Amino acid sequence: MYINLIKFKEMKRAIFLMVIYFIFSMIAGFFQAGYLIIRSLLAGGHVLEAMSNVQSSPEMISTLGWAMLLSQVVMIWFMWHYRYLKPVKDFGAKLSWKVFLLAVPMVVAFGYSLNCVNEWISLPNIVEAQLNGMVKSVPGVLSIVVGAPLMEELMFRGAIEGHFLRQGKSPLFAILVSGLLFGLYHMNPAQIPFAFLLGCLLGWLYYRTGSLWPSIVCHAVNNGLAVILSFVFVDKDNISDIITNPALEWGLALAALFVTALLVWVMARIVKKPEPVMELEGSEMIPPRIMKTVETTEDSLS
Numbered sequence: 001m002y003i004n005l006i007k008f009k010e011m012k013r014a015i016f017l018m019v020i021y022f023i024f025s026m027i028a029g030f031f032q033a034g035y036l037i038i039r040s041l042l043a044g045g046h047v048l049e050a051m052s053n054v055q056s057s058p059e060m061i062s063t064l065g066w067a068m069l070l071s072q073v074v075m076i077w078f079m080w081h082y083r084y085l086k087p088v089k090d091f092g093a094k095l096s097w098k099v100f101l102l103a104v105p106m107v108v109a110f111g112y113s114l115n116c117v118n119e120w121i122s123l124p125n126i127v128e129a130q131l132n133g134m135v136k137s138v139p140g141v142l143s144i145v146v147g148a149p150l151m152e153e154l155m156f157r158g159a160i161e162g163h164f165l166r167q168g169k170s171p172l173f174a175i176l177v178s179g180l181l182f183g184l185y186h187m188n189p190a191q192i193p194f195a196f197l198l199g200c201l202l203g204w205l206y207y208r209t210g211s212l213w214p215s216i217v218c219h220a221v222n223n224g225l226a227v228i229l230s231f232v233f234v235d236k237d238n239i240s241d242i243i244t245n246p247a248l249e250w251g252l253a254l255a256a257l258f259v260t261a262l263l264v265w266v267m268a269r270i271v272k273k274p275e276p277v278m279e280l281e282g283s284e285m286i287p288p289r290i291m292k293t294v295e296t297t298e299d300s301l302s
Contacts, residue, residue, distance in 0.1 A: 010163065010164060010167055010169070011177075013084075013159075013160075013163065014160045014163075014177070014178075014181055015181075017079070017084065017155055017159055017160065018155075018181065018185055020075070020078060021071065021075045021151075021155065021185075024070075024071040024074045024075055024078075025067070025068075025071040027071075028067040028068070028070040028071040028074075029067055031067065031070070032063055032064070032066065032067040035063070036063065061129065061130055061133030061134070063137075063139075064130055064133060064134055064140065065134050065137050065138070065139030065140030065141070065142065065143045065144075066139045068134070068139075068140070068143040068147060068148075069139050069142060069143045069147050072143065072147035072148065072150070072151040073147070073151075075151050075155065076150065076151050076154060079154055079155060079158075079159050084155075084158075084159040084163075085154060085158050085159055086158070086162060086166075089162070089166075089210075090154075090158045090162055090211065090212045091211060091212060091213065092211070093209060093210035093211040095209060095211055095213060095214070096270075098270060099209055099214055099267070099271060100213075100214060100217060102263050102266060102267045102270075103205055103209075103214045103217070103218050103263075103267070104217065104218055104221050105259065105263060106201070106218075106259075106260055106263035106264060106267070107198070107201060107202070107205075107218035107219075107221065107222055108218075108221065108222065108225065109256040109257070109259040109260045109263070110197075110198065110201055110256070110257070110260040111194075111198060111222050111225075112239075112252070112253065112256045113253045113254075113256045113257045113260065114193075114194045114197055114198060115194070115239055116239055116249060116250065116252075116253040117193075117253070118190060118193065118194050119238050119239055119240060121193070123189040123190045123192075123193070124189050124190060125188060125189070125190035125191075126188050126189065126190075127188050127191075128190075128237075131144075132230070135227050135230050135231070141227055144223050144226075144227055145220055145223050145224045145227060146220065148219075148223060149216050149219035149220040149223060150216060150220075152182065152185075152219065153202065153206075153212055153215045153216045153219055154212065156178050156179075156181060156182045156185070156199060156203075157178065157202060157203055157206040157212055157215050158206075158212050160177075160178045160181060161174045161175065161177075161178035161203050161206060161207070162206070164177065164178065165207065171207050174203070174207070175200050175203035175204055175207060176200060178199065178203050179196050179197070179199035179200035179202075179203050180196055180199075182195050182196065182199035183195040183196030183197075183199060184196075198222070201260075201264075202215040202218060202219060203215075204264070205218065207274065208267065208268065208271050208273070208274070209271055209274075210274045
């Protein structure tokens with residue numbers, strides 16, 4: 001019974017962190033809207049007119065980066081201050097340069113394959129205008145390339161997946177659940193499948209290396225490439241607009257998927273599988289064999 005209660009608390013913890021971030025985002029959005037309304041009033045506008053025009057204002061999109069950055073910084077502080085993160089455990093692992101040399105092309109190749117599939121499925125992109133507006137401002141680019149990778153990896157891989165692993169959940173469960181939550185967190189049909197699968201790969205990287213650095217760096221590179229491509233190919237929204245030959249596009253997608261699988265296999269061979277470490281709620285880290293003894297005792301008492 002006690003163990004089942006711990007399992008419920010683990011899921012509640014993950015959902016709680018997501019809700020907290022959405023609350024911070026809403027508060028940042030209110031500050032953003034308030035700033036624009038005040039600016040409109042100072043320029044001689046009327047209150048009702050300012051409030052009705054703020055949502056359709058181009059400045060609403062151009063200042064969205066500031067709101068996103070604010071919510072991301074506050075969320076990182078929240079997780080750090082209330083000890084949802086384990087800095088020594090999540091950043092303490094010694095990594096070889098080979099890990100990053102394998103991880104970055106692995107994620108980039110997988111991202112290309114996923115983008116091709118995403119384009120083929122053609123799900124609605126309800127935040128396309130906001131994203132296009134954000135890449136045109138410095139705070140927007142910083143939010144996409146720095147703020148989002150740092151905050152999202154700390155939350156989904158560190159505070160959520162890492163906690164699942166330390167509570168004795170199987171790596172598969174921890175990776176899939178954190179990846180699913182990562183996908184749903186985007187709340188955009190066009191991003192959910194992509195984010196789920198990419199989140200699973202980033203989750204595997206975190207589990208295998210025992211460090212958040214590879215997933216943070218890969219996430220930042222993935223987002224950074226998206227921003228760069230949006231500048232290089234201004235009038236092209238899809239991969240098919242850039243690679244006009246469908247056979248070439250899908251041939252490259254299959255090749256990229258093969259490269260991803262190959263690099264995963266190589267990394268699995270050169271990076272030692274981490275030793276499982278578990279903890280009880282409010283306890284210090286304890287060895288797995290002691291954890292099993294505690295679970296057996298709790299089951300017999302329930």
